[in-house]
Amino acid sequence: MSGGLAAGYAHIVGAGLAGLSAAVALAAKGWGIRLYEASAHAGGRCRSYFDDELGCRIDNGNHLLLTANRRALGYLEQIGARDTLAGPPDAAFAFIDAQTGQRWNLRPNRGAVPWWIFRRARRVPRTRASDYFGALALRWVGPSATVCEALDRRRWLFHRLWEPLAVAALNTAVEQASARLFWHILAETLGRGGAACRPLVPREGLSETFVDPALATLRALGAEIRFGARLRALNFGPDRVAGLAFEAETIELDGGDLLILAVPATVAARLVPELTVPDAFSPIVNAHFLCAAPPDSPLFIGVIDGAAEWIFRKREVLSVTVSAADRMVDRPADAVREILWRDVALAYRLPALPMPPARIVKERRATFLASPEQLQRRPAATTRWPNLFLAGDYTDTGLPATIEGAIASGFTAARQTAARRGANPRRGAARGAGPEAATGTGRQQQHTLP
Numbered sequence: 001m002s003g004g005l006a007a008g009y010a011h012i013v014g015a016g017l018a019g020l021s022a023a024v025a026l027a028a029k030g031w032g033i034r035l036y037e038a039s040a041h042a043g044g045r046c047r048s049y050f051d052d053e054l055g056c057r058i059d060n061g062n063h064l065l066l067t068a069n070r071r072a073l074g075y076l077e078q079i080g081a082r083d084t085l086a087g088p089p090d091a092a093f094a095f096i097d098a099q100t101g102q103r104w105n106l107r108p109n110r111g112a113v114p115w116w117i118f119r120r121a122r123r124v125p126r127t128r129a130s131d132y133f134g135a136l137a138l139r140w141v142g143p144s145a146t147v148c149e150a151l152d153r154r155r156w157l158f159h160r161l162w163e164p165l166a167v168a169a170l171n172t173a174v175e176q177a178s179a180r181l182f183w184h185i186l187a188e189t190l191g192r193g194g195a196a197c198r199p200l201v202p203r204e205g206l207s208e209t210f211v212d213p214a215l216a217t218l219r220a221l222g223a224e225i226r227f228g229a230r231l232r233a234l235n236f237g238p239d240r241v242a243g244l245a246f247e248a249e250t251i252e253l254d255g256g257d258l259l260i261l262a263v264p265a266t267v268a269a270r271l272v273p274e275l276t277v278p279d280a281f282s283p284i285v286n287a288h289f290l291c292a293a294p295p296d297s298p299l300f301i302g303v304i305d306g307a308a309e310w311i312f313r314k315r316e317v318l319s320v321t322v323s324a325a326d327r328m329v330d331r332p333a334d335a336v337r338e339i340l341w342r343d344v345a346l347a348y349r350l351p352a353l354p355m356p357p358a359r360i361v362k363e364r365r366a367t368f369l370a371s372p373e374q375l376q377r378r379p380a381a382t383t384r385w386p387n388l389f390l391a392g393d394y395t396d397t398g399l400p401a402t403i404e405g406a407i408a409s410g411f412t413a414a415r416q417t418a419a420r421r422g423a424n425p426r427r428g429a430a431r432g433a434g435p436e437a438a439t440g441t442g443r444q445q446q447h448t449l450p
């Protein structure tokens with residue numbers, strides 16, 4: 001905990017990772033927290049649930065962290081959940097070619113000097129050290145370049161490494177993905193050496209790591225958390241947000257209160273007038289197969305030239321992720337299950353028949369499309385209303401739509417509240433001290449969700 005008791009309430013709408021991380025950061029600074037979530041649970045796009053058909057808990061997606069994800073790890077420290085992650089002691093990425101069955105391990109060395117590219121056993125088969133320097137081309141590209149325009153896609157390494165990494169990190173096909181954003185991710189991870197690329201996954205599940213400990217921390221700090229509270233409209237005064245209109249009640253904001261809107265992009269755009277947000281999205285398909293793999297098999301395997309892209313070994317399921325899954329998202333679940341199982345059985349050396357029960361989850365709007373055009377549409381955390389802040393993976397974090405990006409956005413929104421107060425100490429110096437709270441005469445406008 002730091003700082004004294006703050007002057008007002010922080011009203012936070014949306015209990016995904018952006019909202020939770022903002023709430024945790026502000027609660028630790030002494031703010032009174034009121035967190036509102038439309039659904040019956042927290043976590044948003046990053047959570048676990050019990051699947052009746054499979055009879056076990058599953059994660060809604062396979063979320064991989066790397067040791068480079070310092071905001072996510074900082075958040076887990078804050079909520080006392082850092083030790084709920086597990087991973088190998090060193091960076092190691094197992095791959096299989098689904099056409100030939102060839103297997104290899106990508107093993108970057110720990111330090112920032114990448115001597116691993118000179119070791120055949122540590123790099124992609126049939127590549128040379130000099131191929132890897134080709135990625136430096138990404139560094140010099142303009143903001144409108146795509147990954148395909150920046151890198152030579154005819155290269156073996158493109159297909160075997162850069163493309164799968166870009167698609168996984170950006171959830172966007174390489175023909176559309178921003179080269180600059182991909183460079184940023186590479187520089188933050190592989191560019192900093194294997195120590196920054198150690199993979200980490202939740203030991204139990206996404207909720208047990210990212211969500212439940214956050215709710216417990218918030219409750220211990222006195223936060224009020226309301227589920228089933230869908231924000232329908234914001235009431236705007238002349239120069240600030242004056243109230244939150246939920247179905248059952250309207251909550252007036254005092255002069256010292258602030259609001260962080262941590263809802264998805266499309267919802268934010270409907271609540272806030274003239275807000276520009278990304279408006280193109282990219283699907284992810286997940287398949288959860290109810291079967292156990294040997295405990296000494298890799299925690300996850302990257303699949304090249306298959307239908308599956310990444311397969312994760314979990315306690316009760318083998319779980320497949322297909323990013324930028326436009327070609328798969330409209331196919332019938334049974335067909336998806338069949339083509340993905342073929343790769344899973346091969347990768348984890350399991351009998352092809354009988355095919356185990358599976359749950360296919362299609363998220364059509366899993367993340368915004370990380371194209372150069374869409375990146376231009378990302379809004380800042382601050383708005384023209386001094387008591388309104390935005391958080392969410394779609395805001396301008398400089399990161400793709402990921403756990404790290406969502407948490408970074410929550411932390412930024414929390415930090416900006418302090419900056420705003422510093423710039424205008426009268427506003428919010430004490431609860432109820434704001435100009436509108438004093439007069440209560442501001443002409444109000446409502447911006448409503450249909």
Ligand SMILES: Cc1cc2nc3c(=O)[nH]c(=O)nc-3n(C[C@H](O)[C@H](O)[C@H](O)COP(=O)(O)OP(=O)(O)OC[C@H]3O[C@@H](n4cnc5c(N)ncnc54)[C@H](O)[C@@H]3O)c2cc1C
Nearest residue numbers: 014016017018038044045061063064231392393401402403
């Ligand atoms: C299938 C899938 C796989 C993924 N895989 C990865 C991965 O491997 N690695 C990775 O880092 N990231 C991954 N991501 C992305 C990551 O999950 C998201 O970037 C992150 O969870 C977004 O968090 P958020 O808080 O910004 O938004 P959300 O999680 O969308 O949270 C928004 C919250 O606002 C609530 N809400 C909406 N409207 C209202 C309203 N009117 N009033 C009140 N509340 C409202 C919602 O119910 C929700 O809880 C994946 C996402 C998906 C869908």
